[in-house]
Amino acid sequence: MSENPNGEPIEILLAEDNPGDVKLTEKALEKGNVLNNLHVVTDGVEALQFLRRENEYDDKPRPDLLLLDLNMPRKGGREVLDDVKSDPELRRIPVVVLTSSEAEEDIVASYDLHANAYLTKPVNFDGFIDTINRIEDFWLTVVKRPPK
Amino acid sequence: MASTEGESQPYRDVFDASPDPIFVHDPDSGEVTGANAAAADLLGVDPEQIAGMHVGDFSPPEYSTAAANDLIRTAHETGESHVEWKVEGPDGDPRWTDVELRGTTIDGEPRVVAYARDVTEYRAAEQRYRTERNLLDRLLDVSPVGIVIHGADGTIQRTNERAESMLGVDRAELVGAESVPVQFDLRTVDGDPLSEDRAPVERVLETGSTVTDTELRFTRGDGEKVVASVSATPMFGDGGSIERVVVSLADVTTRRERERRRKERNEQLRTMVDNLPVVVFTLDPDGVFTHSAGRGLATLGLEAGELEGVSVFDAYAGYPDVIDAVTAALDGEEVRTTQALDGLTFETWYQPVHDDAGDLKNVVGVARDITELTRRQARVERLNDATQELLFAESREEIGDAVTRIARDVTGRPLAAMWAYDEEAHELNLVGTTIENAEFEPPDDVDVAPVEPGHDEMSIFEDGEVTYIRDYRELSAPSNPDAPLRSVLCLPLDEYGMLMIGAESVEQYGETERHLLEILSSTTTAALDRAERAHELREYRDELERSNESLQQFAYVASHDLQEPLRMVSSYVDLLDSEYGDDLDDEASEYMAFAVDGARRMQEMIDGLLAYSRVQTDAREFEETDATAVLDETITALQFHIADADAEVTAADLPPVEADSNQLGQVFQNLVKNAVTYADDGETPPRIEIDAERGEEMVTFSVSDNGPGIPESAREDVFEVFTRAGTHDAEGTGIGLPVCERIVHRHGGEIWVESPPGEGATFRFTVPAVTEQENYV
Incomplete structure (x- = not known):
């Protein structure tokens, strides 16, 4: 596992209601090569509270990357995306939509809402690990992220 | 002095002095034994030469010498005979003599004395008279005019052929006939019997003056009626009294008949024109009415002839259309126009008529009242448009609105309503109405009760026949007793409902109106039928679309939502394999392989279903x-x-x-x-x-x-x-x-x-x- 350039672990927020996917993401990140702290919320409302450090999240760090599932209870991924991208405080956070939907309208709608990437969850574990690793590589090492 | 044999002197002197020629013949030889001076003059011979001449010497060519001899001999034997004798006179001219032959004895000798009288002058006069008489007869007979000559006593003396044929009676029967008026049933042209003293001949005889050109009707001998123009002229004798009356007859039957027919035709024409349902008129070149007739005048409140003498420019000053048309017609143009007059519509035709010189004589006009025709045409056209409108209407309500509006326009009735039958509730509901009555509130604000079983309207609907309700108020069970309805015509629309056309008073519905309404109601029924089928079709299509959509939705959702758990299965089987694979025995590995394969096949099927549903969605x-x-x-x-x-x-x-x-x-x-x-x-x-x-x-x-x-x-x-x-x-x-x-x-x-x-x-x-x-x- 390699360090970040400044030695700090990368903060990742995963908004995902399916514990199976949460576990898979954790496993995939474990196998990756970026030092990271994974935070998990299970619905859109919590996701926004986390991002805004509201309620119990007041001590949480500002994430470097948001992995967003589209189908969540209370507040869906699209609405979260919309809120994040219209909030001047939050809109610089890269948002990667990670979903099982291959529907064209979901893809188009996500990009219209300024998602930074749209990925479909691969159907087997190897594919899943591969995808998470690519996200890590690209967004956490290749890309110059905005300052916090 | 001619010499004779043995005559006594006194007789001799008479004999010689007689101005008439006297010949004495020997009956046996025919020899002249003696003749006087007159005889010599007649023959133009010397008196001395005459004795010893033979009768044959001066007999006319038709007598031979022997025949002349016989004549003398016979005269002697019979004692007396008479002949006409033509001899050649001294100047060679023929002389006619009338000769008396007498047998006698002179001096013991048989002798025949021929006493001749020169009748040459007399014969010439008679000949002239005969010729003239023949000419007159021929003139009379070739005359195209019948001529009957009556004597002073009134009897017919002469007639000509024409008169004979006109009267149809033989001339022989006519001559001598009396009482012509009775025989021929003389009458005036109008058919009144003519008394005897009024007959022309009798009048002439009575007055002595001429009667000219009196038309009389009489019955011919064969029974046929003849009309003649009769003239009668008196002819006076030397003494100044009427000797004859000449009557001329000209047959005017044909002319009279022609006149009578023309008169009759004119009469018929006039009757016809007077009764034509049009206005017929003539205008003089100044636009003044010279004639006006026709039953159509009554629609304008005019009487026949009332306009005559009135200028059209005065009478119709307020109608520029009429003035324009008349002006054009007076300019020689044939004009045909449709004009509005007093709320009526007239189709008028102006025909200029010119004389031989090409000048305008008058303008003949015919005007036809086409108000009702125009109105009917408009109604039929409206009905036609209505059919289109109805056939495009999509719902019962649209049809109800349209049909009631059309019914009002077509019939002019103030109330029209369409009721639709509700099968479940078994009642008729008002779906469209047109009410032109200020006192009656529009149906939106009034609760128009539905027609239910037991109501009169329901019975009519169920009966299915067009029914006339004379007075709605007298019905025993009307659905809306307070409706301002009196007479109503109900037209059931098959199983769909009923059309009702109402009046505010008790009125009749005419044939035409019923007919138009029946056409309208059958069109409405067809429209309702079509609308219902279109509605069913629409529902069926919507249903099909819905079912197709939900199937689509199902396929998509199924494949989509199945994906999630399947991904879990395959991912965790993989994870299990990668993390614990080394700890599993062969059997467990085999089980694992089956699970992996099952998940893979499931995945393929889901992909297939997705592809299947995307045929429509993508x-x-x-x-x-x-x-x-x-x-x-x-x-x-x-x-x-x-x-x-x-x-x-x-x-x-x-x-x-x-x-x-x-x-x-x-x-x-x-x-x-x-x-x-x-x-x-x-x-x-x-x-x-x-x-x-x-x-x-x-x-x-x-x-x-x-x-x-x-x-x-x-x-x-x-x-x-x-x-x-x-x-x-x-x-x-x-x-x-x-x-x-x-x-x-x-x-x-x-x-x-x-x-x-x-x-x-x-x-x-x-x-x-x-x-x-x-x-x-």
Whole structure:
């Protein structure tokens, strides 16, 4: 596992209601090569509270990357995306939509809402690990992220 | 002094002095024995020479000497005879004599004395008279005028042929006849009997003056009636008294008959014109009415002839249309116009009439009241438009609105209502109404009660016959007793409802009105029928669309939502394998492998279902598509698959088609992939041929392989979802062909498979061809 350039672990927020996917993401990140702290919320409302450090999240760090599932209870991924991208405080956070939907309208709608990437969850574990690793590589090492 | 034999002197002197010629003959020889001086003068001979002459010497040519001798002898024997004797006079001119022959004895000798009288002058006069008389007769007879000459006593003395034929009686019967008036039933032309003293001849005899040109009617001998123009003229004798009356008769029967007929015709014409339902008039060149007739005048409140003498420019000063038309007609133009007069519509025709010199004589006009015609035409036209309007109406309410409006326009009745039958509630509800009555509130604000069983209207509806209600107020069970209705015509509309046309007072409904309303009601019934069927069709279509949509939704959601748990299964089986695989025994590994394979197959089926549902959801418009290019792309995409099977794929040039190129590619891909897969038996390399046949409207594509073929029993099933052809457990989800079928059907084409035993399988499908017309566009 390699360090970040400044030695700090990368903060990742995963908004995902399916514990199976949460576990898979954790496993995939474990196998990756970026030092990271994974935070998990299970619905859109919590996701926004986390991002805004509201309620119990007041001590949480500002994430470097948001992995967003589209189908969540209370507040869906699209609405979260919309809120994040219209909030001047939050809109610089890269948002990667990670979903099982291959529907064209979901893809188009996500990009219209300024998602930074749209990925479909691969159907087997190897594919899943591969995808998470690519996200890590690209967004956490290749890309110059905005300052916090 | 002529010498004679043995005469006594006194007689001799008489004999000599007689101015008439006297001859004395010897009866035996015919010799002249003595003659006087007059006799010598007659013959122009010397008196001395005459004795000894023979009678034959001066007999006319028609007498021979012997005949002349015989004449003398016979006279002697009979004692006396008389002859006319023509002799040649002294100047050679013929002289006519009337001769008396007398037998006698003179001096004991038999002698015949011929005493002659010169009648030459008398005969000439008589001849002249005869000639003239003949001429007169002939003149009379050739006269075209019948002439009857009456004597002073009135009897007929003479007639001519013409009179004879006119009177139809023989001349012989006429001459001497009396009482002409009685015999011929003389009458005046008007048929009044003529008393005897009024007859022309009698009047002339009585007055002595001429009667001229009196027309009289009489009955001919054969019974025929004749009209003659009669003139009678008196002819006076020397003593100044009337000797004769000459009557001339001119047959004027034909003329009179012609006149009578003309008069009759004029009378008929006048009667006809007076009774024509039009206005007939004439105008003089100044535009003044010279004649006006026709029953049509009454509609204008005028009497026949009332306009005569009035100038049209005064009478119709307020009607510029009329003035314009008259002005044009007076200029010699034939004019035909439609003009409004006193709220009526007239079609008027002006015809200028010119005299021989080409000057305008007058203008003849005929005006026809076409008000009712125009009104009827307008009604029929309205009804026609209505039919169109009704046939485009889509709901009962629209039809109700339209039909009541039309009924009002067509009939002019103030109240029209359409009731629709509600089968479930078994009642009639008001769906459209037109009420032109300020006192009666519009139905929106008034609760118009439905017609229920027991109401009179319901009985009429159920009866199905057009029914006239004389007075709605007198009905025993009306549905709306307070409605301002009196007379109502009810027209049931089959099972759909009823049309009611009402009046505010007790009124009749005429034939025409009923007829128009019946046409309207049958049109309405047809419109309701059509609207109902259209409604059913719409509902059916909506239902079909809904069901199709939910099926679509189901397929999408099913495949989508199935994906999640499946992903969990396969992901965690993988995770299990990667983290604990080393700890598992062979049996557990085998179980794991089955789970992985099951998940994989499930995944393929879900992908197939998704593809199937996307035929509709991801559909694109049809456009001109290069099928060859599409097939090339497909083959490229399948190149590894083809290479693996060591297959040979050949394709002909394919014609362009009207298609969704994406979907056409999917069909090619599924069919070629299937062919490669099923034909690959591991021994003979698969051979795939793709061809096309251009039809008039469709292109038929074919994909043939050299595989085992498809048994007949399975050929229908291959297009069913999740059915797999072939006997061996080949790869595939069983969704490829159903997707192909769905795509082809979406293109309006057909897909089928042919598989003659031992010749592999050929899949054929049709897609719309690019027509030439579309190429030009």
